[in-house]
Amino acid sequence: MRRSGRTAPTALRRRQSHFSQTLQIRLTRWLTAHDLPDRAPRVTRALVNTVCAGLPGALWSDPWGGGHDAWKVGGKLFAVVGALDGNGLNVKCPDTDTARFLIEMARAQRAPYFHASWVRIPFGSVPDEEMTDRIRISYGVIRKSLTRKLQAALDPWPPDA
Numbered sequence: 194m195r196r197s198g199r200t201a202p203t204a205l206r207r208r209q210s211h212f213s214q215t216l217q218i219r220l221t222r223w224l225t226a227h228d229l230p231d232r233a234p235r236v237t238r239a240l241v242n243t244v245c246a247g248l249p250g251a252l253w254s255d256p257w258g259g260g261h262d263a264w265k266v267g268g269k270l271f272a273v274v275g276a277l278d279g280n281g282l283n284v285k286c287p288d289t290d291t292a293r294f295l296i297e298m299a300r301a302q303r304a305p306y307f308h309a310s311w312v313r314i315p316f317g318s319v320p321d322e323e324m325t326d327r328i329r330i331s332y333g334v335i336r337k338s339l340t341r342k343l344q345a346a347l348d349p350w351p352p353d354a
Contacts, residue, residue, distance in 0.1 A: 249348035
């Protein structure tokens with residue numbers, strides 16, 4: 194039986210909100226329990242540049258001047274380290290839902306000046322392996338959006354393909 198003044202959609206939204214909060218709490222606890230002190234992140238601008246330079250067809254540029262590390266494939270950005278706040282990496286996610294999920298789970302922040310499908314991952318907030326995976330996922334998303342001709346001109350990706 195419904196209470197007066199409360200509609201079914203409102204109750205549904207409350208249940209969804211509660212479920213989302215519960216999921217976020219459980220994931221946060223799990224992530225906290227599994228981030229071991231001996232695996233402290235050591236991600237730096239130099240490590241990001243090394244990973245990006247190893248990707249097929251990846252080129253470094255500084256399109257805005259002032260010391261940005263912008264990595265492109267086929268002329269499209271896939272990773273950016275800012276000049277002034279060079280303590281974080283901006284990468285593209287496959288979609289806005291993935292970006293929102295990473296932000297809700299405190300694994301990333303909203304990337305300023307970028308589309309909603311981009312996130313900023315502060316250095317030291319995630320392990321090296323996760324940062325490297327985010328770079329590769331971003332590269333793969335951008336690479337898939339290139340024309341067939343541009344994709345054919347690049348070395349195979351992933352390397353074992």
